[in-house]
Amino acid sequence: MASTVVRSRIFSIISRNNKPNRRFFCSNKERIISSQSTIPDQSAAAAAAEEAPAQASGIRENKAWKFFKYGIIGALTGATAFAGYASYAYSLDEVEEKTKTLRESVNYTASSDASNVEKYQGLLYSTVMTVPAKVVELYLDLRKLLEEHVKGFTEPASDKLLPDLHPAEQHVFTLVLDLNETIIYSDWKRDRGWRTFKRPGVDDFLQHLGRFYEIVVYSDQLSMYVDPVVERLDTNHFIRYRLSRSATKYQDGKHYRDLSKLNRDPGKILYVSGHAFENSLQPENCVPIKPFKIDETGDVPLDTALLDLIPFLEYVARNSPSDIRTVLASYERRDIGKEFLERSKDYQRRMQEQRQQGRLWRR
Incomplete structure (x- = not known):
């Protein structure tokens, strides 16, 4: 019986020793699973490590490109601002004079007896100044082209709007007449179109004055309007020349009559206009006259302004003052027709008094 108890104990010990260890298997299984799960993470880290230099180089290239791009934009902006300021502050001749040294620096050469270092420095200086000099030359060329294009719209068509005066007529004065509101009145409305009076x-x-003067019509209207109006107005051809909008100077949004371009002696030019001082660049040559207008009814008002001006203009043509500008300045922009009439009456009265005094002395 004792042996039976001993055998049962031995069997229980052996069976306990031969029982599988669950904890060992579970721990090994977890280790295997965890080791398998780390394999993909290690490959991703390796790929990330390989991509990191490429991303860094891409970032550096992107920064370099942005720096280059913004540098170009900044340079163009600065050049545009400088060109705008130079165009506003200086004339073309002034810019050419101020940049003369810069443009000539491209052709700099060292003297023949200079050292190799000085020659190298001169070559380097000439090379460095090439780009700024070329930019300045490009600016000057573009500005010349632009100013010539604008000049075609703002300046008179020619520096000599009238042909040379015949040598036998060098003493003749030039009478320049404005067209609208001076010798005619013209307006337009949608319901009735144009009307001219x-x-x-x-x-x-x-x-009357065609015998004494060279008469010229100077208008800011287009020639397609001026020519037919003058042809119907002056059937006897007392008006020698017609100047239209292309002969005016466009300035500050308005077309001005530039009498200096008429190719005539400034001391022998009279400009008659209802808006003389507003339309002309030479107020010293202006003869103001009351503007002529028609109301909506179309009734022509009683107007004698042109006829009142004839005595003064005839007096000027017959007496030929050396400079008409001095004569016009004496009227101080007043109504010359009426003022001349008053002066004539005063002169006749003084002459009559002198004659009467002479008769008294003779008695």
Whole structure:
């Protein structure tokens, strides 16, 4: 019986020793699973490690490109701002004079007796200054082209709007007449179109003064309007020349009559206009006259402004003052027709008094 108890104990010990260890298997299994799960992570880390230099180089290239791009934009912006300031502050001749040294620096050469270092420095200086000099030359060329293009719209078509005066007529004065609101009145409305009225006395005015003056019509209207109006107005051809908008100077949004371009002696030019001082660049040559207008009814008002001006203009033509500008300045922009009439009456009265005094002395 004792042996039986001993055998049962031995069997229990052996069976306990031969029982599988679950903890060992579970731990090994977890280790295997965990080791398998780390394999993909290690490959991703390796790929990330390989991609890191490429990303870094891409970032450096992107920064370099941005720096280059913004540098170009900044340079162009600065050049544009400088060109705008130079165009505003300086004329073309002034810019050419101020940049003369810069443009000539491209052709710099060291003297023949200079050292090799000095020659190298001169070559380097010439090379470095090539780009700025070329930019300045490009700016000057573009500005010349632009100013010539703008000049075609703002300046008179020619520096000599009239042909040379015949040598036998060098003493003749030039009478420049404005067209609208001076010798005619013209307006346009949608319901009736154009209407044009002659100023009272314009026919007698042209016929009488055509014997003394070279008469010129100077208007800011287009030639397609001026030519047919003048042809119908002046059937006897007392008006020698017609100047339209292309002969005016466009300035500050307005077309001005530039009498200096007429190719005539400034001391022998008279400009008659209802808006003389507003339309002309030479106020010293202006003869103001009351503007001529028609109301909506179309009734022509009683107007003698042109006829009142004939005595003064005839007096000037017969006496030929050396400079008409001095004569016009004495009227101080007043109504010359009426002022001349008053002066004539005062002169006749003084002459009559002198004659009467002479008769008294003779008695």
